Amino acid sequence: MIINILLIRQNGKTIQKNQDILNTSQEIIINAEEIVEILHLIDVGIRGYYISGNKFMYKSPADSAKRRIEKTFNFLDQELDNQFYALEEYSMVKDTVNYYFKLVSEIDQALENGNKEKAKNIILQDQGYPVWLIANSFSNKLKEYELNIQKKATYNFQRAVNTSFWLQIILFIIALPTLLYAARYAVQSLGLSEKLRVVESEKSNILKEQKEKLERLVRKRTDEILAQNEEIRAQNEEISSQNDVILSQNEEMKDSQRLIEEKNEELTLQNDILNKAKITIEKQQKLLELKNEELTEEVAKQNKNLKETNLELINQINKLQQFGYIVSHNLRSSTARLLGLSNLIDNTSGSERENIIELMKQSSEDLHELINDVSMILLIQKPITKILEEVDIRETISKVKNILKNEIDNTSAVINESYQNKNKLKSLPLYIESIIYNLISNAIKYRQKNLNPQIYIKVNDFQNKLKIEIEDNGLGIDLENNIDKVFGLYKRFHFHVEGKGLGLYLVKTQIDALGGKIEVESKIGRGTKFTIII
Template sequence: MISTYWRFLFALLFISNICESFAINNISIQPNESFDGLGKQIQFLEDTEHQLTFQEILSPKYQSLFKYGKQEIPTYGLKDLTLWVKIEIEHFDQFETPYVLEIGYPTFDSITYFILQESTIIDEGFLGDRIKFSEREIRHKNFIIPLELNKGNRTSIYLKIRNKGSIILPISIKTKEQLFAEDISEEISYGIFYGIMLVMLLYNLLLAFSARSISYIYYVGIITGNLLTLSALNGHAFMYLWYDLPWWANHVIVFGIGLWILASNQFALSFLETKKYFPRYHWVFRFMKLVAIVIIILAFTADYSISLKVANYSLLINCLVLLFSGIYFWSKKVKVAGIFTLAWSVYLIGVLLYTLRNLGFLPVTSITSHVLEFGAIAEVILLSVSLGYKYRLLETDKKAAQENAMDLMAQSQKLVQEQNEELERQVSLRTAELEQKQEEILTQNEELNSKNESLLEAQQIIKAQNTKLKEYTDDLEAQVAKRTSDLESTNAELAQNVQKLEQYAFMTAHNLRAPVARLLGLTHLLEISPDTEKSDWLDIISKIKEEGDSLDSVIKDLNAILDLRKEVEEDKEWIDLSRTLAQTKRILKNSIELSGAEINFDNSAFNEIECNPTYVDSIFYNLISNAIKYRSSKRKLKLMIGTKIYKDKKIISFADNGMGIDLEKNKDKLFGMYRRFHTHVEGKGLGLYLVKSQMEILGGKIQVNSEIDKGTTFTLLFPFT
């Protein structure tokens, strides 16, 4: 008995649940009644293979697979599927007013509909943005299906929806009168939106021509991209503009997004002046411009589903790039970056919410459906404000620069006035002196005229002689000035020669002191010990010979240095550097072959130089032989000789990969006489000293850059001739 009771109770609950479910999902229409957001009251079947026919859908097998929706406005994101929709309507009274089924998403590629009453198809048709707008039965931006609801009948509606973009299903049933009545307020809002965008477009276009600023043109491109995309998404562009161009209607959304990304990044480049102030950040915007161009090309060449996905994700990334760029430039104290960042942050919120809705991550609400329009309005207004603010700053800077220029002009005029006054004063003094002299001459003339008229001829002669004397005086002053200049140049040259003679005297005393002292010591040994054994004598004599050779080498080095001081201007000639290098290679042939050195010469900048050939041969010889001597034992020697012209200098560089020099330790000693930094090879430490001295005599310079175990580069700077 108890068991039967529980069975009865469970049966009642089961029947109650079924009735409740049926009550929720059933669509029962009374006259003048309307339904919005029917997602939970209609059924859906996903055909991922795109193969099901309407006859198959009517079979019990597939009828059992239909499921009721879980949202009032179902969204399927960017899934590649064919969606079947089943709508069951019960109507028990006579409907005098015609009803319609509205699908409020105007970008579907194709909608095939079938209307059945009493299992008989009473109407069928095809809708979508693949056919001309003028061929629609009811001219509306959304897809409208007319319904005939007869008394006591049950009507079944089947929709076969195929779309390569997002699938969003805001489905409603209402009277035709209600359809157009509800459109009034919505169309007014859209009219305000388009009006604001068009006004901003025309206003900034006029500013672009009046202010002659390219930034306004880029800004107009942003507004145009927004208008193209949003008007196409809302169905107004297809309804009013290209109603007979369905091909363009299916590509304009991706094209508009690409245009918007291209214009926004070009605007950011121009507005923030990244090439001038942030060259390292410049490539980010250039990369996004390249992405925009790819999107525009894909809009006309790639499959719509692919190009739309690329455009949506690129749009989101582009907004993030612009937002973080604005924040970065704001942190760098760029004045206009604040409003720029605010504009993109507002628009980014709109793009983010709208994109997430299209991808199926957010539900369809009035906010997610229209947030893009609000974001676009805020963006264009704030960007327009930022442009105005920027040009106000430019005008302020221009005004400050003009005021500064006026101050400088005033100072200049004051200086010119003072100079004119001084000149007038000097002219007045000179005029007074001349007038005084003229009066004296007139007095003398009067006296002479009173004494003898015959002196008139003598006066004329004197006057002519005075003229010649003045010319002679002027010429003498010019000669004295020239002679003074020559004497100053000679004195400077004498002072330089005296300094060089003092250095030479110091070097002579310093370099000869040691070998002479050793020679004196050895001869003194011979005087003190005359009975020294023969072998010791021979050792002493050998030492004396060594010191004599050392003294001879020092004297030869000093003579070589003296030779550097000779006049080189008369010995200048045009030298073929390739020939000089070839000659040096011939001299160092054995050393080059033994070391396995690789010597390369880049003479693309120049191959000839007007100079003293002996000095150039010596410089090439010393630098190449040093590179061979001090090569690294860890790698093959590579010596690169390069040429370059910079301003008024001809530059020859010798770069090797040898042992290198510790410049921090030896920088002040590098070009000293008898300075050596590696003792594992023979040498006197005179080569770099000679090179530096020769370059100074030639009027040039030598520079060195070196790292231990990496190599050394000597740079020779010759005066341009």
């Protein structure tokens, strides 16, 4: 029945839906025909305006036509889209009608401006009739389309009505057996009620008999329970006597338990002593392991220091061998020159003898200077035993600039300085001064011809050390072929100025003595840059 009711409700919705379709379709036909009427109305109005010259005869129907055509198109836009009508033809008709309305507006404007000739030319073209034909043809086609929709909706409407009628009949047919069954069920219920009354009466009698039997059984069971209670009382007395025996045995067991607990306490105390001893042994073992690790690290450290010392010693030996070779070579050259000149002096006289004496003096001075250089190099290479002092790099550079003032002024040299945070360190003032002096002096000495020296000095921090950069725009050094000779003793790379090739060697030796390092970057004709880290 519920399903039947739902079907009737759904069928009612179908009837209403098809009724709405019929109403909408009829309105669409009316609106399509109204387009034709509106075109006729606007055409008659504009022609009447042209003939009579009375705009009022045109104004009222024109305004009405514009309102009606706009309303009509708005209605058709929505309803034809809902019907999934092919909108291409409709859009063409709409555009054509709107075009004709614009054309009518042009005629109106021409008449308004007094240009009746223009209005006449447009009216004689008779463009309204083709538009009317297109609109009329569209109206007929749309009417035919809507009639088909109405026919289909009418069929569906009638079928839904018939279906609703038969569903009502089916509902009646379904309900009739239900009513008959309900009547039969009521009769049966009355019969069952009478039977239930009889059964209840019989049940009451049976319960009464069962109650009497139960009372007799209860009295019998009560007598049995009293007899059992007497027997249990006798058994309790026997159990009580046995409990006394058990209590005495428990007292003996408590004494034994007490002795066991005392023994356990002694064992616990001994275990605590053993645990403490074990902890002490473990601590001592850890201390031994720690000592062994420290000894191992110390041995490894000593071995590392020993290796480094051996390497340094080997390096010093190599340097001393090289230094000894160079010094012996230079001493041998100077002494050989002196010996040769002394042998010649006995066989000469006059001005030639004086020339030889002058040469001997010059050789002696060269020998003396060589010995001074050797002494100075040996003094630098000795381990530092002097107390380190605080050295202000800014003040040291200023002092060196004063020493080289004549050279700076004569060459118009420009020294640019840059300091970042740290510019002081603990070191040997004479070594730092000598290093900076030699590098600035070389930058001025080995300048490019016809180019004023430009020297850039930058001082900043570098990994908790002091970093000094000295860069110039001088002649530069060919590092590709002379990288191993830059800091060599008596090594020179430019011979157009005086020099002995000792300055960079002294710089390197002094930096090594201070535990620092020096790096060089240079290109021929583009200057040199020395980076010192102390």
